[in-house]
Amino acid sequence: MDSTWSALADPHRRAMLDVLRERACAVGELVEELGFTQPTTSKHLRVLRKAGLVRVRTEAQRRIYSINAEQMAELDAWLAPFRQLWNERLDALGHHLDKDEHSHSRKQTDED
Amino acid sequence: MDSTWSALADPHRRAMLDVLRERACAVGELVEELGFTQPTTSKHLRVLRKAGLVRVRTEAQRRIYSINAEQMAELDAWLAPFRQLWNERLDALGHHLDKDEHSHSRKQTDED
DNA sequence: CCCGTATATTCCTTGACGCGTATATACGTG
DNA sequence: CACGTATATACGCGTCAAGGAATATACGGG
Numbered sequence: 001m002d003s004t005w006s007a008l009a010d011p012h013r014r015a016m017l018d019v020l021r022e023r024a025c026a027v028g029e030l031v032e033e034l035g036f037t038q039p040t041t042s043k044h045l046r047v048l049r050k051a052g053l054v055r056v057r058t059e060a061q062r063r064i065y066s067i068n069a070e071q072m073a074e075l076d077a078w079l080a081p082f083r084q085l086w087n088e089r090l091d092a093l094g095h096h097l098d099k100d101e102h103s104h105s106r107k108q109t110d111e112d
Numbered sequence: 113m114d115s116t117w118s119a120l121a122d123p124h125r126r127a128m129l130d131v132l133r134e135r136a137c138a139v140g141e142l143v144e145e146l147g148f149t150q151p152t153t154s155k156h157l158r159v160l161r162k163a164g165l166v167r168v169r170t171e172a173q174r175r176i177y178s179i180n181a182e183q184m185a186e187l188d189a190w191l192a193p194f195r196q197l198w199n200e201r202l203d204a205l206g207h208h209l210d211k212d213e214h215s216h217s218r219k220q221t222d223e224d
Numbered sequence: 225c226c227c228g229t230a231t232a233t234t235c236c237t238t239g240a241c242g243c244g245t246a247t248a249t250a251c252g253t254g
Numbered sequence: 255c256a257c258g259t260a261t262a263t264a265c266g267c268g269t270c271a272a273g274g275a276a277t278a279t280a281c282g283g284g
């Protein structure tokens with residue numbers, strides 16, 4: 001899914017997921033815990049909900065949000081084929097430690 | 113890292129990573145394979161590079177891009193604590209299949 | 225040194241996003 | 255039904271990212 005990844009692009013939303021991973025929370029608890037305003041929190045929760053990353057359970061006036069593990073599993077599913085790459089790399093490091101003369105310690109990725 | 117996640121928010125860039133996972137590619141090959149224009153491809157590659165998700169190797173005029181497995185591993189590291197959640201869920205399904213009366217089959221996430 | 229190939233960058237416009245403020249809706253209580 | 259609590263939404267604004275077209279840079283060959 002596309003909205004799933006764009007939902008994770010925002011660090012605030014990842015922080016919310018980190019909290020929700022510990023326990024399901026009402027909106028007000030997230031507001032207290034993270035310090036965002038209530039409308040902002042609700043709007044981020046809406047994005048997470050549309051992305052399928054969280055689900056809601058209504059409990060009187062309160063909305064209890066919790067992680068939707070299945071959607072998180074989809075993220076993991078996309079990541080899974082890449083996992084083989086760093087396993088190979090770790091394996092390679094074990095075999096011939098300095099074959100690439102530590103060239104990976106050069107920072108060539110943030111040359112801006 | 114923050115730029116790492118925002119880089120993945122774009123489906124084009126995820127597609128590029130999917131290609132690069134199979135084999136390292138020059139820019140031109142990515143252009144052919146994915147059908148984006150050359151400037152667009154270069155710009156997306158720049159984002160991926162700044163995010164640390166790919167690295168470049170210069171080879172005459174061509175720039176060979178490849179996955180940076182270490183940064184992908186960081187994504188996996190963030191995802192890891194959540195993995196426990198769906199393992200628990202799968203485990204729970206195994207033990208008492210319909211304890212939550214299949215409530216997770218209701219789509220309450222895309223109510224927009 | 226000029227040229228062709230390969231790639232990066234700039235400029236510009238447009239659309240999406242996040243925040244804050246204000247307001248609307250839902251729910252329980254007296 | 256008026257009220258307070260809890261949450262969601264609408265609006266206006268500033269910022270930012272993406273795409274297209276044009277241009278600039280790097281490299282190798284004759």
